[in-house]
Amino acid sequence: MRFDDSDIKIAPDDPSEVFDTSEGAAAAFAREKANGNMEKARALGVQFAAELTADERGIVYFGIGAFDSAETLSQRKVLFSYLVGRVIEDMAPNSIVAQSAMSAYYDELQRVSGETYGLVSDSAALSLYILAGRSSPDDIGAVGRVFARLCGRKDDPVFVRYGSELTSYFAMYCTQLALRAQLIR
Numbered sequence: 001m002r003f004d005d006s007d008i009k010i011a012p013d014d015p016s017e018v019f020d021t022s023e024g025a026a027a028a029f030a031r032e033k034a035n036g037n038m039e040k041a042r043a044l045g046v047q048f049a050a051e052l053t054a055d056e057r058g059i060v061y062f063g064i065g066a067f068d069s070a071e072t073l074s075q076r077k078v079l080f081s082y083l084v085g086r087v088i089e090d091m092a093p094n095s096i097v098a099q100s101a102m103s104a105y106y107d108e109l110q111r112v113s114g115e116t117y118g119l120v121s122d123s124a125a126l127s128l129y130i131l132a133g134r135s136s137p138d139d140i141g142a143v144g145r146v147f148a149r150l151c152g153r154k155d156d157p158v159f160v161r162y163g164s165e166l167t168s169y170f171a172m173y174c175t176q177l178a179l180r181a182q183l184i185r
Helices: 021-034 037-052 070-091 095-112 114-121 124-135 140-150 157-181
Strands: none
Touching (some): 021 037, 070 095, 070 114, 070 124, 070 157
């Protein structure tokens, strides 16, 4: 038996017949600006950048010990930056607010420390963390394994655990800062 579905139209040939994306984005931006989310997102991004560039007072220096070297400190910074992006992506009410927070984060990093900005913004290491997080979102060990490998300690259970613990700690810290920002959903 043949069915004639020529009269069924799922979507128009031109998506603008259904909605105007530019007007939708403009309205969403205006709404987020009016409710204060854009200002809060920018402040949150600046706060995350301040944490990353705060020398020994910053979160990336928490628990520095015998295992740490210049390389592990660099990887701590890249790991923290990865988690900033992940927390913002997860907690922002929409992509406009998330993009504002991330832009402020990178702008502030570039303003305060071009070296740190270069380390975390265009890094193959950052891509490896993102890939590990996306391929195994519920397994912090995946990110811990990337940390260990990037520190030159591939498959070292101590370093895998170290990277996993840092991931948990940094994620918790970033989440607390994001919650304090009180972004409106």
